[in-house]
Amino acid sequence: MPQKLILIIDDDNRNIFALKAVLKAKGFECLSALSAQDGLSIMQENKNVSDVLMDMMMPDMDGYQAMAAMKQSEELRNIPVLAVTAQAMVGDKERCLLAGAAGYVSKPINVDELLMQIEKVTE
Template sequence: MPRKLVLIIDDDYRNIFALKAVLRAKGFGTLSAPSAQEGFDIMAENEKISVVLMDMMMPDMDGYQAIGVMKKSQKMRDIPVLAVTAQAMVGDKERCLRAGASGYVSKPVNIDELIIQIQEVTSKK
């Protein structure tokens, strides 16, 4: 039985594939969605999700908007979100945290840092 269930929301299947492979190797369960709306649908059906890895740059609804929707939802607001983004400029991390993310990981993802952040945000739940 997986320790924790991670939902990856990213419009790039290569990112989903790579993250799933690494997380599974580390003993995590994984689910994925190529859009924020599909991610919301998965969260509505599955109460065991420990954390969401949210791509911040997606075409239909970006991660900032998606986190806003989650924080307004009774069912989703307590699920921690880690912003996973190629945006690594000064101020981007703060912008993600202000939007409601519990943590921030820049791409290319440092797996050790990602695992540490997942453990930190899920231990607070």
């Protein structure tokens, strides 16, 4: 089974560092981007990205806008996105899923929950 390549898009390096450490320990390969624009470019260039962990609250282009841009792209629209957000208010999960996220994980991230979501979106 080929190794999954997960793209982490988050404007906070500490989140990327922590997520990469956890995912690499679980056998995933990771790429990262500090902005949604960079993340979209990486996906265009790297056809092996299997999942995206998308921070929903970023300056310039947020996760909702990035998912909308992915939907417009023939190449990117089928890549599952897991929304990762500190927004855990009533309705936030639904808003992310309505926007096209395949799953939702709130910060601080529960690693078991994250791994379960990754498994679920790539079944």
